[in-house]
Amino acid sequence: MAEQKKLLRALAGETLDTPPIWMMRQAGRYLPEYRATRAQAGDFLSLCYNSELAAEVTLQPIRRYGFDAAILFADILLLPQALGADLWFVTGEGPRLSTITDQAGFDALKPVDAIHETLSPIYDTIRILTRELPSETALIGFAGAPWTVATYMIAGRGTKDQGPAHALREENAPLFDALMDRLTEGTIEYLSCQIEAGAECVKLFDSWAGSLKGDAFEKYSLEPCRRITAALKARHPGIPVIGFPREAGEKYVGFAKATGVDCVALDNSVDPEWAAAHVQTDGCVQGNLASSHMVTGGQALIDDTRRIVKAFSKGPHIFNLGHGITPDADPENVQIMIDTVREK
Numbered sequence: 219m220a221e222q223k224k225l226l227r228a229l230a231g232e233t234l235d236t237p238p239i240w241m242m243r244q245a246g247r248y249l250p251e252y253r254a255t256r257a258q259a260g261d262f263l264s265l266c267y268n269s270e271l272a273a274e275v276t277l278q279p280i281r282r283y284g285f286d287a288a289i290l291f292a293d294i295l296l297l298p299q300a301l302g303a304d305l306w307f308v309t310g311e312g313p314r315l316s317t318i319t320d321q322a323g324f325d326a327l328k329p330v331d332a333i334h335e336t337l338s339p340i341y342d343t344i345r346i347l348t349r350e351l352p353s354e355t356a357l358i359g360f361a362g363a364p365w366t367v368a369t370y371m372i373a374g375r376g377t378k379d380q381g382p383a384h385a386l387r388e389e390n391a392p393l394f395d396a397l398m399d400r401l402t403e404g405t406i407e408y409l410s411c412q413i414e415a416g417a418e419c420v421k422l423f424d425s426w427a428g429s430l431k432g433d434a435f436e437k438y439s440l441e442p443c444r445r446i447t448a449a450l451k452a453r454h455p456g457i458p459v460i461g462f463p464r465e466a467g468e469k470y471v472g473f474a475k476a477t478g479v480d481c482v483a484l485d486n487s488v489d490p491e492w493a494a495a496h497v498q499t500d501g502c503v504q505g506n507l508a509s510s511h512m513v514t515g516g517q518a519l520i521d522d523t524r525r526i527v528k529a530f531s532k533g534p535h536i537f538n539l540g541h542g543i544t545p546d547a548d549p550e551n552v553q554i555m556i557d558t559v560r561e562k
């Protein structure tokens with residue numbers, strides 16, 4: 219029964235003896251089996267759109283570690299690609315996209331109902347996973363939050379301070395708002411289809427929320443997350459939503475109430491005792507071990523893991539890293555983290 223999966227119980231607000239655990243970027247380059255399958259697919263994007271192989275890499279960390287949840291293997295930048303942006307990855311550097319800087323660039327984007335043409339292999343990956351995952355493992359779907367996706371579409375790449383996106387929202391608000399609207403509507407459609415294919419929970423990654431200050435945070439992080447969550451809950455009652463306004467700092471307080479998400483994911487700059495007192499009071503939290511421990515290991519990894527488990531032990535909690543695991547991580551440290559959480 220779906221309700222018995224530990225991840226879904228925590229998301230429903232239950233305090234468990236041992237928190238469920240999964241890891242951001244758990245299917246990734248730190249695993250030799252991932253590197254082998256990616257080589258077989260050719261490159262990262264070919265892997266994302268090859269449903270059989272994408273399901274295979276999603277399953278690899280489940281087989282190796284027995285995580286409580288699997289996260290669909292895909293990327294937040296597939297939605298812009300489905301809307302008509304060019305997308306490619308430069309090895310060792312990261313994503314590159316065609317940029318949107320003016321009205322003509324925006325007008326060239328496809329309408330929301332065209333996205334499924336590109337994204338249907340992703341829904342097929344989910345269908346395969348619903349058959350192949352162990353019965354106790356929950357399946358998480360995901361998308362980028364509109365602000366974070368917009369920062370890549372405007373700059374054409376990852377940026378340190380999201381300068382080009384901030385400049386556009388200040389200099390041409392109608393254009394920026396139109397792009398945010400298209401992304402919000404597209405995200406609702408994309409996540410709805412992921413849920414219809416079998417995702418049991420969805421996560422919104424607002425990785426660059428931390429650079430939105432004051433009213434801009436409310437307008438461009440909180441409000442789109444609220445709209446997406448409300449629309450998904452109207453269409454798919456009972457499907458939980460995890461919000462990740464990374465580096466939101468004090469803005470984590472009240473984020474779940476204001477957006478309607480069932481859980482907020484915390485980055486590792488957040489003090490766990492502080493978050494237990496000010497964020498977990500509104501419901502489930504997820505996080506927040508520094509991913510650098512997966513590289514360095516040792517007693518500090520064990521001590522910090524225990525500290526986080528203890529700090530959040532009086533309420534609903536999903537154990538995770540504060541950001542994605544990096545390619546230089548030692549797979550053995552992941553096992554140590556899991557054993558420490560489960561105190562084997």
Ligand code: CP3
Nearest residue numbers: 242243244245246262289290291292293294312423425542
């Ligand atoms: O977590 C998982 O295992 C599921 C799959 C997943 C990927 N990306 C696979 C991926 C998820 C949930 C994402 C989210 C994502 N993608 C975010 C939000 C989370 C975050 O990290 O802040 C962002 C900003 C992206 C965009 C993106 N994709 C960047 C900036 C990069 C390059 C940086 C890097 O790590 O190489 C990617 C590539 C990417 N996405 C990889 C993976 C496994 C590495 C690609 C490879 O195999 O070469």
